[in-house]
Amino acid sequence: MLTRLSIRNIVLIEALDLDFGSGLGVLTGETGAGKSILLDALGLVLGDRADSGLVRVGADKASATASFEFAKLPASIAETLDDADIELEPGEPLIIRRQLKADGGSKAFVNDQSVGVALLREIAGALVELHGQHDDRGLVNPRGHRALLDRYAGTDVDGLATKWREWRAAEERLEAARGQVEQAKLDQDLLIAHLAELTSLEPQAGEEARLAETRATMQKGEKLSGDLEELRHILEGSDSPLASLRVAARKLDRIGGEHPLLAEALAALDRAVIEAGEAEDKLAAAAEALVHDPQALDEAETRLFELRALARKHRCEVDELPEKMREMRSFLNAIEGGEAELDALEDAARKASEAYATKAEAVHKARLAAAKKLDKAVAAELAPLKLDAARFLTAMGKLPEEKWGAGGIDSAEFLIATNPGADFAPLNKIASGGELSRFILALKVALAEQGGAATVIFDEIDRGVGGAVASAIGERLARLADGGQLLAVTHSPQVAARGGTHYLIAKSSSGTVTKTSVALLNEAGRQEEIARMLSGTEVTPEARAQADRLLEGA
Template sequence: MLTRLSIRNIVLIEALDLDFGRGLGVLTGETGAGKSILLDALGLVLGDRAETALVRAGEAKASVTASFEFSELPPAVAEALDDADIELEPGEPLIIRRQVKADAGSKAFINDQPASVALLRELRPALVELHGQHDDRGLVNPRGHRALLDRYAGTGLAGLARHWAQWAKAEAQLSEARSDVEQAKADQDLLIAHLAELTALEPQAGEEVRLAATRTDMQKAEKLSGELEELRHVWEGSDSPLASLRVAARKLDRIAGEHPMLTEALAALDRAVIEAGEAEEKLESAAEALVHDPQALDQAETRLFELRALARKHRCEVDQLPDLIREMRAKLDAIEGGEAQLDALEAAAKEAREAYVKAAEKAHDLRIKAARKLDKAVAAELAPLKLDAARFLTSIAALPEDKWGAHGMDGCEFLIATNPGADFAPLAKIASGGELSRFILALKVALAEKGGAATIIFDEIDRGVGGAVASAIGERLARLAADEGQLLAVTHSPQVAARGAQHYLIAKASSGTVTKTSVALLDEAGRQEEIARMLSGAEITSEARAQADRLLEGV
């Protein structure tokens, strides 16, 4: 709840520190005293636009600080702070500070840590619920009506949300499978053509390296064979150098015995013939080894080029072609088995949908029963609030399937008709400012809502009413404050003011050209005097004081 509001240099307020407690707090004062300034200041720390006109004349900047304390931090607040990396120790108050400069610009802080205005707006629904003349949030906004009715009905949406998630997952899987099969079917002819081309070639892992090595060896042999052919005259034919060397050796053998030097020459020549013979054998062996089939070379080169061309076509490496064949076969198999898989997924999605619809229909039945009960409860509150001619209706409408969700299949909106025979319409479109606030009060009392904002503010809910109606409003505000913990009411009604657990007087005073607004927490005597003023006007009479005493004693 809101425990403290500190204001510095906001319009007519120079410096103000207000402490708030539980229960009903009332704020009174003459018209124009500055009650709206307090609401504007509070709105500033809750993310309202920072208008430079809020800064007090002659000052460079203004600031507002609001402190909130909780027995347990609301989950929405905890989650928002965690997302913003703002730490709050258990039991530590939440302190929001907003500064506005006279030359434009503003800063926001949460427990002295910089914060965005967007974060302040995110925190607002859990901190303060404001109902006033231009209320466009809270109970007026139909976006929250279904959640309010569900809390009232105790619908319990956890199971429904689980069924929705399971159905959504099943539908997503079915959609993905259908897309895959459709895409595969569209590619089927191309897949078959590609697979036939690849299968005909039958690429093998590591084949490119082997073919490249074979081609290199054959090209080298072809070159060496040509060079050996040029050397063949050395050892082949009767006029080859080797044949001549052997003839010379035979001739020398016939005369070698005639002289020792000839014998030595013959021995050297014999050695030369032996070495040359060995060389001849080596050359012949090499020639035989280098013999190759030109057709085999052509075949190796052709296959290597075909493999590389296919790899380029499919944008992969040659060694990846066997894997590509397996992938294509798997895709074709998936097309063939896809229909069976789709049948299974369709059955699962249908089953999940039926489970969701069953849970949603159960939630619908609970909402219908709760709506009838709520309509009666609100109707019982309208007459005492001088809205006896009005009618209230909780409208529950079936949503189109594309609008279904974790919340179910229903749309929900609170409608009213202010005159007999008039059509029902949304709250904000029919009710006047005062009527709207009273409708909201009646609805909140009927709902006995829990888990809403920590602080509820009603701005002039008693506008245009008095007597028994004002007394009824005061009684219901006090009852609602006891249920909710903290409720603040800006009021002109003495009957409402008398119900307050705390009473704040807002006053405006002028000194020369300077006008200031002040707020004071009244004691019992002060409350009697202020309520007497509200009863009598400018001059407070003894009868007014006596009537004020009766009002205070009667609560």
């Protein structure tokens, strides 16, 4: 609820700090004293358009700050703050500040964190519900009427929303499967041709690297074949260097014992023979590895080029061709087995649709019953509020299928007819300002609304009425305020007497400077103000006595 409102340099208010509590608080004062300034300041906090005309003459900027406290932060506010990365600890007040410059610029802050004005508008509905002479939000807005009726009826809207989501999910799966099958059918002939082409080659993962290596090796063999053949001739035969070394080693072996140096020479010669033999073996192995088979080279090159051409055709790497084959087979299998899958998905979607329709119809019946009950409850409230000739109707209708949703298949709108025989029409199209406020009061009393805004404000709901009607209004306002917070700007002493707290708004002038002030009245002050409201300019003893009777009866 609203716990504090601080105003600086707005119109006639230089500086003002107001504390508010729970229950019914009333604001009174002479006409023109500045009650609307308080609402304008609160409107700034709630995201209303910045008007430089609100800045007090002579000041360069104005500001309004409102503090709200909650036993539990409403979910809608918590989600909005979370999206804006604003942390609010349990029990911590929500403080909204709006600054307005004389040149028209404005800034907004939530708990000292800069925010856009759009965020203020987003959370405003859960903070304050304002009903005044030109109310176009809250209960007047037909977009919220179905939700209000659901809260009144206690309908299972969460269960209905679940059925809707399940139906939509089933329909989306079905449409996705249909699209896949239809696309596969369109591509079927081309897929078959591509798959046949790939199947004829049967590409294998890693094959490109192996073929490229084989081709490169064969090409090296082709290039080195002449040199290898020449080396073979050099190393082979009876007159080859290796053969000569062996002959020399045998001869030296016979005389090696004659001198130590001969033995060393023999050992060196043996090593040379061994090394030369190893070289001969390596050359033979290399010649075998680099053997050049023109036909094999041609086959390797042909397959390698075919694989690369297919990869370019399908815009992928050669190693991805096996996966392309599997995808094509999957598409073709979808065509063959698609009808059976579609049948199963269609059955699931049909069952989900029926489940939603069944739930929606049950909710529809609950809404119809609640609408009749609500109409009777509102009708019972109209006569005491001097609206006995008026009629109230909760108009129910069924939406076309394309507008069905998580909220069901119904439309709901609150309508009124102010005169006998007149047609029903939306609240704000027929009722005058005072009538509209009283209709809203009757509706709120009938709804016994839970889960609405933390603070409810009625601006001059008693305009144009008095006596018993004003007493009825005061009694209903007090009833609505029980356990919550309701503020009423009023000119009626009967309403003012019902207030748990009473604020007097007064205007004073000093030379050319006019200021508005607000004071919290004690019991004596309340009696005097209510007496003034009863008697006018001059407060009489009779008016004070009547004020006492009103206060005692409240």
